[in-house]
Amino acid sequence: MERRIFIKQTSAVLGSLILVPSLVHGTNVSNVSRMPNLQTNPISKTKKTLAIAMWDFSWILRHHRYGEFENWEKVISGLAERGYNAIRMDVMPQFVVSTKEGKIIDEFRSVKKDWKPCLWGNDYTMSFRPREALLEFLPLCKKYGIKVGLATWFSPHNTGRNDIFTEEGGLVRAWSETLEFLKDNDLLDNIIYVDILNEYPVNHGFDWLKEELNKRSDIKQFKLNNPEAHMPDLEAKKGNALQVAFHNQFMKDTIKSLKVKFPELEFFASYDSGVALEDIDLSEQAALDYHVWFQHTNKILNINEIASRDQTQDLRKHNNDLYAYWGENKKQLVSWMEGRIDNIANKAKQNKLVCGNTEGWGPVAWYDHPELDWRWTKESAEICIDLAKKHENYKFICTSNFTHPQFKGIWDDVAWHKKITDLIKR
Template sequence: MQSMKEKAMELFKIDRPFAITMWEFSWIERRWPGAGYEDWDQALTELTDRGYDAVRIDAFPHLMAWDAHREWTLKPVWNTQDWGSRSVNKITLHDDFRGFLAACRRHNVRVALSTWFREDLDNTCMSILTAQDHARIWIKTLDYIRAWGELDNILYVDLCNEFPLSCWAPFFTRYERGGHDSPLCVRWMKEAIAEFKSAYPQIPVTFSFTAPFRDLDEDVSFLDFIEPHVWMTNSSEFYDKVHYDFARFDDTGYNNLALNGERIYRESKAHYDQCLIDEIERVAEWSRRNNKPLVTTECWAIVDYKDGPLLHWDWILDLNRLGVTTAAKTGCWAGMATSNFCGPQFVGMWREHTWHREMTEIIHNSRMR
């Protein structure tokens, strides 16, 4: 039987663990002056200077499959966060997607594809009625990428971000609002992956998940690898104490986070650090039981953060350092991020050049087992 290291090296065509960041839909939505991605070459130069090897982005497969040349009007998914745009926006995918992939190749940055199924005015994602539909929009998207000569730089495909959360997979949650381990959800994932593999068997494919990770023996045999999103906040009562509730168009939660978050963490630092360590070890055990390598692109401190008054970055940096060093020691991660704030729009995180170099060096030097 192949070791996890051998699987990862063959699957991702790597000789060491890779450092990856999440640029989700910001890569195309945040292109106004000062938004961070108006010059892809500059952003990618800064990324590689910090030691990163790959980006995970939204490929908008539902829109690519429907009409790659159309100008799509996107509704904001929130106005409280700095991922993407806080107000209505317009994108045209074909030329920009092709251009971004070409820019990544120029900078030797590999590209992982995912999707948050961004809502357009027609709510096009709701045309996905079956698992086969889900796979076919991805197949059509990869057909474009193959025609552009960029398929060999695709690191993997995540068929849906944090499946099956209702904010990212409303086409599925109209049938059921269960977890990723529910029978209906598992059947959907298996069928979608089988359909996808019939067209692109050489591309590593998965569904990414967020907590809870309840059953470490759940069937993940149909996934090429496991992509769990792991945070201290999802394995503790931290957000309850802070009174942060993920509101997308109300800043009350952010005000509570600014006023109370750092204080509550520091008052019980040992407890919250241990919550993160325990969750990482739990996910690593999930990996070992299934002999599946891990990739984590959203992690380690808290889920939501941004630059703002009273929102200091030092405690976030410390928690993320703990996450990277703990995960690296397990030998289970083929690739990992240093946080989900590693983009030029998060100035307080992005400016910490030395910190990024230290973290990516830890990732590169970690040893899979």
């Protein structure tokens, strides 16, 4: 999960896109039966701010002997003990969904290809059964008072599956079948939202979409290659206008398609600083989840070296130098972060939406190591949560990217979690 490296490699692709409303296939909206009314807990109606844990796909890929998620009930009860009352989790729609021929694959094998310290996901080669897992995991969340935001990175996780990732209508089909599965098993009543793609539009494994973005990286060349393409008036504040138009229209069409079939659910896509706030069309989205970290300043000393997890480095020096830089420049860095949080809240307010962060606030990538510590991660959370709480529409807030039990150094500090989640929910 080399997320920051991936962002650097794909940021040139980011900007904007173009597309006609018929782009999203996979659901014939005129033939879809509406679901019965459900007692749901939509994120837009949240009164008190939720302390939401950034849980990804580790909940299933570390659910094995010796894995930190081996005992789901123990971990979920532990999360509740720490004061969290919501999670954002990867529901793995890319593995719940059937093949094009309609075959359900019950089990997948995820191969661990190296022994580099693993932050998220599986630390060993293992097998997982996504449908069975959801039937067991989601009721436990409800039992312990943990609301659930469904999300996905749509990643293949070295399973060998590739069909759904290149299918033009694959995203809609995967979510439709997954939500139908959950509905059939009475598992939608504890869902607060569906995040269609984490850090849209490029930090995911939906290859078809990334290929379409790449085609539009050069507007002049795209016009030459597609002389019949519909080219509306394009405008973007910062990104490639053609790409911006495309990814905004694609998301609007995707949400519209899913809303027809699941009107009681609320949908949005999460973003990070790779996309300018000014270039995001929120007209069909239920909330704004925009991830931001101090690391995004690109000024935090040694942060990229630490994030690389290169074990040949002297991390003692990196750690000490980082703290020295942080101490000398904290005022300016906090001012930068306050501006970012204000902009997120204002963007949401302009669109009459709630907002939040399911990922943040100091480092993007950190880990347990005898030569590193968690002080900066904790201090960053305390600072940023205070800043976010100034805005009434900030309704779901994380404490860090590291609220999983595999990050033992911070997970074991129960008192800190209680203190910070109490601040969020106050």
